[in-house]
Amino acid sequence: MNTFPRWYTPVVVLAIVWNALGCFAVFSDLSLTPEQVAAMPQAMQDAYQQRPTWSVIASAVAVLGGLLGSLLLAQKNPRAPVLLWASLVGVVLQDISFALNASSRALMDTPTLLMQGAVLVIALLLLKLGYKVIDWRLAAFDQR
DSSP: OOOSOTTHHHHHHHHHHHHHHHHHHHHHHHTOOHHHHHTSOHHHHHHHHTOOHHHHHHHHHHHHHHHHHHHHHHTTOTTHHHHHHHHHHHHHHHHHHHHHOHHHHHHOOHHHHHHHHHHHHHHHHHHHHHHHHHHHHHHHHHTO
16 A cells, blocks of 8 residues: 555655755856856855855755755655755755855845745755655555
8 A cells, every 4th residue: 555645756856856956056156157256246246255165065965965865755765854954954054154144134135035935944844754754654564
């Protein structure tokens, strides 16, 4: 008997796409040339150049942990929460960095805040889904 709901696979596919797009965004950010940074408005340049290294690492951990955790969700692997916890910690550290960096705070308009809020909520929901995988696998084991 299949204990996983019908919505599980489409949600996990969306999670993989979401986190792959996040990886692309972080990679693109890390690949900016000095000329591209110089072409940004001054306020963006300030925020970009004042980011602490730990914030950049947190962003990478957030998206890589999310992508790898989502791939484990696709395999219905009960180890997914470990990587999804790493992703959540990365998101929280990234948000803390935004709050501490005055240049970043100055750029935080409503759409940006809503997007960061959505990122945090999605990370939390994926972590919860990772724990549901454990429950569903245990339920399937109990039915044997």
